[in-house]
Amino acid sequence: xxxxxxxxxxxxxxxxxxxxxxxxxxxxxxxxxxxxxxxxxxxxxxxxxxxxxxxxxxxxxxxxxxxxxxxxxxxxxxxxxxxxxxxxxxxxxxxxxxxxxxxxxxxxxxxxxxxxxxxxxxxxxxxxxxxxxxxxxxxxxxxxxxxxxxxxxxxxxxxxxxxxxxxxxxxxxxxxxxxxxxxxxxxxxxxxxxxxxxxxxxxxxxxxxxxxxxxxxxxxxxxxxxxxxxxxxxxxxxxxxxxxxxxxxxxxxxxxxxxxxxxxxxxxxxxxxxxxxxxxxxxxxxxxxxxxxxxxxxxxxxxxxxxxxxxxxxxxxxxxxxxxxxxxxxxxxxxxxxxxxxxxxxxxxxxxxxxxxxxxxxxxxxxxxxxxxxxxxxxxxxxxxxxxxxxxxxxxxxxxxxxxxxxxxx
Ligand code: C6P
Numbered sequence: 001x002x003x004x005x006x007x008x009x010x011x012x013x014x015x016x017x018x019x020x021x022x023x024x025x026x027x028x029x030x031x032x033x034x035x036x037x038x039x040x041x042x043x044x045x046x047x048x049x050x051x052x053x054x055x056x057x058x059x060x061x062x063x064x065x066x067x068x069x070x071x072x073x074x075x076x077x078x079x080x081x082x083x084x085x086x087x088x089x090x091x092x093x094x095x096x097x098x099x100x101x102x103x104x105x106x107x108x109x110x111x112x113x114x115x116x117x118x119x120x121x122x123x124x125x126x127x128x129x130x131x132x133x134x135x136x137x138x139x140x141x142x143x144x145x146x147x148x149x150x151x152x153x154x155x156x157x158x159x160x161x162x163x164x165x166x167x168x169x170x171x172x173x174x175x176x177x178x179x180x181x182x183x184x185x186x187x188x189x190x191x192x193x194x195x196x197x198x199x200x201x202x203x204x205x206x207x208x209x210x211x212x213x214x215x216x217x218x219x220x221x222x223x224x225x226x227x228x229x230x231x232x233x234x235x236x237x238x239x240x241x242x243x244x245x246x247x248x249x250x251x252x253x254x255x256x257x258x259x260x261x262x263x264x265x266x267x268x269x270x271x272x273x274x275x276x277x278x279x280x281x282x283x284x285x286x287x288x289x290x291x292x293x294x295x296x297x298x299x300x301x302x303x304x305x306x307x308x309x310x311x312x313x314x315x316x317x318x319x320x321x322x323x324x325x326x327x328x329x330x331x332x333x334x335x336x337x338x339x340x341x342x343x344x345x346x347x348x349x350x351x352x353x354x355x356x357x358x359x360x361x362x363x364x365x366x367x368x369x370x371x372x373x374x375x376x377x378x379x380x381x382x383x384x385x386x387x388x389x390x391x392x393x394x395x396x397x398x399x400x401x402x403x404x405x406x407x408x409x410x
Contacts, residue, residue, distance in 0.1 A: 009298065009389045012037040016389060023359030026397040031177050031205055031338050031385035032363050033227045036291075040230055043290035047283040055282050056256055056273065070282050073289030074272070080292045081222065082213030083239050090245075090275045091285050094236035095204040096126040098223030099171075101238055101275060102200050103130040106221070106248040107169060113139040115168040118161050118197075120145040120153055121375050122176040125368040127202050131171060141166070147375070151179035151328035151335075158191055167197045174206035174222075178369045178381065179328030180335035182210065189218045198244065204228055208291075208387075209307065209336050211300045214239050226284065231291035235284035238275075245271050252277035303388050307337030310386050314395040315339060321402060323410065327381055338385035340367070343402070346409045348380040354405035355382075360397050 010016050013035045018025055027035060047069065053062035055070045071086070078086040092098045111117075117131050117140055135142050143161050146154040153172065161167055170192045175182050189199045198220040206212055208229030214222050221244065226235040240248065250257055250268060257277035259267040268274040295303070311332040318324055323344035329335050343351055352364035364382045366373045373380060384398055 005391055005393055007389060007391050009037075010391075012039070012294075013389055014038060014041070020359040020361070021357050024397075026358075026360040026394045028384040028386060028390065028394060028398060029361045029363050030387040030390075031228070031367075031383065033233065034208070034230050034387055035389070036232070036287075037230055037294050039294050040232065040287045040290045044232060044283050044287045047286050052283070054279055066282055069286045069289075070280070073285045073292075076289045076292045077237055080296070081207065081237075081239060082215045084215060085242065087271050088239055088242050088245060090238040090240065090272045091280055092223075092236045092238050092275075093234055093281070094225040094227065095124075095202060095223045096225075096236075098221075098236050098238035099126050099200070099202060100130050101248070101251055102221045102223070102240070103134050104249075105251045105275070106240070106244060107131075107134055108138070109249050110247060111138055111140060111168050114141060114166060116141045116143055116161070116164075116166045118143050118145060118158065118167055118170040120147055120172055121371040122147055122151065122153075122179060122181065122369065123171070123173055124177060124202060124204065125370070126204075127171055127173065127200075128371070131169075143167075145172075147179075147372075150331070151176060151181035153181075153183055153188075155184070155187060155191065158188065162191060162195045162197065165195075167192070167195060169198050169200060171200040171202070173202040173204070174212070175203075175209065175336045176328070176369075176372075177205045177338070178340050178367050178372055178383065180338045180340075181328055182206075182334070182336055185217045185219055189220075193218065205336065205338075208295055208300075208303070210304055220244055226288040226291065229288075229291055230294055231288035232281075232284040235281045235288050237288075242271070245275075248275070250274050250277060254278045256280075298388060306388055307386055308333065310337060310390055310392070310395060311335060311339070313392050314384070314398070317395065317399045318402075321399070321406070323406065324402065327376065337387065338383060340381040340383040342378055342381050343406060343410070346405060348382040350409050351382045351402065351405045354408060355398065355401040358397065358401045358404065360394075360401045362398070 203224040207224040222239040227233040254277040348364035
C-alpha cells in the first residue's frame with residue numbers, strides 16, 4: 001500500500017509534485033539531502049512571520065518566545081536520540097561541523113603524540129580529513145579497519161588494535177553513505193570502552209532511518225545533520241557525554257558563548273551555549289524540532305520496514321541488469337535504504353545524467369568517500385537512496401532509466 005503511488009506521505013512534500021524534464025520527479029537522492037515536509041516549511045514560516053528574534057540575548061517578548069522555541073527544539077532532539085539531558089545536545093551547522101568540533105575541540109585537548117585513532121575506509125571525508133589534520137598537528141597514529149566485500153568492519157582486527165595499546169578513539173559512521181552497511185556501534189563501544197578508548201559516531205545517514213539511542217549504544221559522541229532527516233539545511237547536532245563536553249574547548253569564539261570577558265582572558269558559558277558562539281540558526285533548529293515531530297508521527301519502525309521493502313523490490317531488479325554491479329552486501333536485509341552501483345563501461349555521471357532526463361534524481365561520483373572507491377578499484381559509483389515517500393514506481397523509474405542509459409551509452 002505505502003509502496004505504491006497511494007503512499008500517504010507523498011502529499012506532505014510539496015516538491016514531489018513538480019515535474020523535472022517533463023517527467024514526474026523521482027527523488028532518489030535522500031542520502032545527500034531529504035525533501036522537506038509542509039510541517040517543517042510551516043515551522044520556518046511561523047518563526048519568521050511571528051517570532052523572529054535573537055535568542056538568549058533580549059528580554060523582550062519575541063526574544064523570549066524565540067529562546068523558548070529554540071530550547072524546546074533542543075529538548076525534543078535530546079528525547080529523540082535518547083540523550084540523558086538536553087544540555088548534551090549542541091546545535092551545529094551539520095555533521096561536518098559536529099565532527100570538527102569533536103576533533104578540534106575535544107581530541108586536540110585530550111590526545112597526545114603517538115595516541116592511536118582507529119578509522120576505516122568507509123568513513124566520510126568529514127570524519128577522515130578532520131582526524132588526518134589533527135594527526136599531523138599532534139603526531140597521532142591513524143589505523144584503519146579492514147572492510148570485507150559485504151561492507152562489514154573487521155571487529156577482530158579492532159580487538160587486535162585495541163590490544164596493541166594507545167588507542168584513544170574509534171571513529172566510524174553508523175551507516176555508510178555508499179554501502180548502506182549498518183555498523184554494530186554497540187559492540188564497537190563495548191570493545192573500545194574496555195580499554196578506555198572513546199567512540200565517535202558519524203550518524204549522518206542513520207538518524208531518521210533507524211532508531212538511534214545514544215544511551216543504549218553507549219557512544220561518547222554522536223554527530224548528525226538536520227537536512228538529511230527532513231529538517232532545514234544549515235542545522236545539525238553533536239551529542240556528547242557531559243563529562244567529555246566539560247573537557248571540550250569551544251571552536252567558535254564570540255557572543256553567546258562567554259561567561260566573562262576581560263582584556264587578557266575570558267571564561268566560558270555553561271554547556272551547551274559554550275559551543276554555540278554567535279547567532280545560531282534559530283529558525284532551522286526549530287524546523288529540525290518540527291522534523292523530529294514529523295518522524296515521531298510516522299514511527300521509525302514504519303520507516304525501517306518501508307526502506308527494507310524498497311530494498312527487497314529494487315535490489316533483485318538491479319542484480320538482473322547485465323554489467324551492473326552493486327557495492328556492499330548482496331543481502332538486502334543487511335543494508336539501510338540506499339544502493340550504490342556501477343555499470344561496466346559507463347561513467348557514473350553519465351548514468352545519472354540519463355536518469356535526470358527522465359526526472360530521476362540520483363547521486364554519482366565518489367560521495368565524499370574516495371578511499372573506499374579506491375579500495376574497490378573504481379573511480380565512482382551511482383547511488384539511489386530512499387525515504388518514506390519513495391515507492392515501487394520510483395524504483396521502476398530508476399530501473400527503466402538505467403536500462404535506457406545502457407541502451408544509449410553501453
Ligand atoms: N553525505 C552524501 O552522501 P553534512 O554535509 O555536514 O550535512 O554531512 C556530511 C556527512 C558526514 N557523514 C556522512 C556519513 C555523510 O553521508 C555526510 C554527507 C552526503 O551525499 C554529501 S557527501
